[in-house]
Amino acid sequence: MLDFLKDNIWVIIIVLNYALAISAASTILLKNINPTKTLSYILVLVVFPFLGLIVYYFFGQEYRKNKIFNRKNVLNEKIVQKLGKDFELSESQLHKLDDFLDEKIKLVNLLNNNKNTPVTLHNELQIIKNAKDKFDLLFEDLKHAKHHIHLEYYILKDDNIGTELINILCDKASEGIKVRLSFDDVGSKISSKTKRRMTKSGVEFYAFMPVLFPSFTGKMNYRNHRKIAIIDGKVGYVGGINVSDNYVNYKNGDSYWRDTHLRIVGEALKPLQVHFLLTWDFVSNSSCKISSELFPDVAVDSINAVQIAASGPDTDWANIMEAIFVAINTAEDYVYVTTPYFIPNDEIITSLQIAAKSGLDVRLLIPKTSDSWTAKHATNSYLERLLEAQVKVYRYTKGFIHAKTMVVDDLFSTIGTANLDYRSFNINFEINALIYNKKTSIELKNIFLEDLNDSEELTLETWQQRTKFSKLKESYCRLWSPLL
Structure with missing residues (x-):
């Protein structure tokens, strides 16, 4: 028996790996999560023996559903x-808030349904x-x-x-x-x-x-x-x-x-x-x-x-992502977003595209130089779709822009810790202040416009001329984007 184990140790390990991988894949399928994310996990489990299981262990556990963070x-x-x-x-x-916010009262109501996210006035x-x-x-x-x-x-x-x-x-x-x-x-x-x-x-x-x-x-x-x-x-x-x-x-x-x-x-x-x-x-x-x-x-x-909106594995809902989604969908004039990492889910990128194609002034400010190689190229993989939809994309050239802000219609703005990426939406513990105030929103808009003076605007024609090697790096990093 020992000789058999010794002679076939690698076969046994590989079989054990794929037995665990099949079990993990079945668990992922039963969660009914985003199909892209599901396929990414299964692909990693199948193509990368051992490494795939490690990735699943760290990334695949749905802590929000498992409720291991008992607070x-x-x-x-x-x-x-x-x-x-x-x-x-x-x-x-x-009633006064409703008159002032109009369609954006949906944001207040959305988060008011979470008992930990009351709207405060003073x-x-x-x-x-x-x-x-x-x-x-x-x-x-x-x-x-x-x-x-x-x-x-x-x-x-x-x-x-x-x-x-x-x-x-x-x-x-x-x-x-x-x-x-x-x-x-x-x-x-x-x-x-x-x-x-x-x-x-x-x-x-x-x-x-x-x-x-x-x-x-x-x-x-x-x-x-x-x-x-x-x-x-x-x-x-x-x-x-x-x-x-x-x-x-x-x-x-x-x-x-x-x-x-x-x-x-x-x-x-x-x-x-x-x-x-x-x-x-x-x-x-x-x-x-x-x-x-x-x-x-x-x-x-x-x-x-x-409103103070928190999200993470300890919350029932992805509060910050949902708030950003509703803010974009209820915009009537403009949406200005600053984020150091832009690796959005389908909901956010679709809402930005629809807003821009509907005639709204939609602008995205990201760093030209990033502190993460994979995040930078994963971000770049999304830009062509935005540019095709007439979203204005700017890259900050003065240094590294790490601000996480959004301002909409001179009425709503948010400042916090959440990036527009999978990690902030689903994995990390994040917290944002959601502000319903004209003065603050205009001030944040003016700061955004000032930052554009230290930025370069991308054009669709120029962006499409980047090298095939750059596109390959983007595709490779994007493959991992649901896991980053």
């Missing part, structure tokens, strides 16, 4: 349950262009913290800007301020020395879904891509800017990094706080005491309607 402790708290009732709008408020908003301005504001707010500091980041490094942040956190924790910090284990890089210092100072911190070899894991996990900062439940930040020197533009030239963030004061901080606590409950694996001090009332007179 009920926070939602069951009476204080949190009361918040939902507090944000229920009266008929007169809904907010002050500040759009922040680039990391230096963000950290100047954030550090000042952190230094004035009186009760708690909550931070949640995909990338946190103890380089120059990261050390400056951690110094403030340690100082505030030493003063008795409650400091809670969550960072993604793959995206972040913090030395043991820094971790010991934070522990000694009283900073509570946890890595999101720790992995054994984060440097080799790359993106082959369900990662927390959110960037959240909350100070005393009164001031909050959300957007595309992580904590790393790459974002701060210490150097000039090709290293220039363009990004967008949002500072919020007002009612929208309460749902933002809920989403932070949901993550904290998961990473700390312990019940966090929910007190009213985490949800203080903030006196804001101005009316700026905001």
Whole structure:
């Protein structure tokens, strides 16, 4: 028997691989997911022995359906349950909002059906262009913290800007301020020395879904891509800017990094706080005491309607993708989108094409130089279809544009962490602020138009003349696009 096993070890392994592959393929088919994605998984399982199973293990698990991210402790708290009732709008408020938004009231109703996404009215908003301005504001707010500091980041490094942040956190924790910090284990890089210092100072911190070899894991996990900062439940930040020197533009030239963030004061901080606590409950694996001090009332007179939309394997629906889809489909004048990674699903690319062919001004801004070879060429594979539909496509040439924004009709805009790609729609934990406000939307539109001054516009005729080798690279990377 041992001799037989020894002589036929590779045959046995191959047979075992395909037995598991057939089982995995059957599971994928029964999920009835997107046919393109289904075929991509099955193709990988069949063509790439062993590797296909690894890819399926990391990418093929549908965590949203499996419900392995159980975060009920926070939602069951009476204080949190009361918040939902507090944000229920009266008929007169809904009528005023309906008159202002017209067709875009569908967005409010879509997300209002999710109890964790109430629309809030009383907010002050500040759009922040680039990391230096963000950290100047954030550090000042952190230094004035009186009760708690909550931070949640995909990338946190103890380089120059990261050390400056951690110094403030340690100082505030030493003063008795409650400091809670969550960072993604793959995206972040913090030395043991820094971790010991934070522990000694009283900073509570946890890595999101720790992995054994984060440097080799790359993106082959369900990662927390959110960037959240909350100070005393009164001031909050959300957007595309992580904590790393790459974002701060210490150097000039090709290293220039363009990004967008949002500072919020007002009612929208309460749902933002809920989403932070949901993550904290998961990473700390312990019940966090929910007190009213985490949800203080903030006196804001101005009316700026905001919804905080979160999505990920822990949500029943792809909230952010659905919101973007409805926003495009209800557009009447224009749609301006900025994203560093454009690897859309069929719903989004079709809605952009239809909007452009219907006569709307549809513009897409992406980087010319990307930080991901595969994402860049996968993105390029979609551009010809857009150009044929008269979507205006621009590539940012000043550096790398990492902003994740969209503005529609001077009425609706969104700033957050979600890219227009499969990973943000289906795999990563993301969070966006959805804004229903003319002033903010026009400001974001003007920023978009300013960025076009540092961009090149593609034309269909020129784009079609790219080399066959470029098209081959695009096709290869696009084959993997549902899995990226």
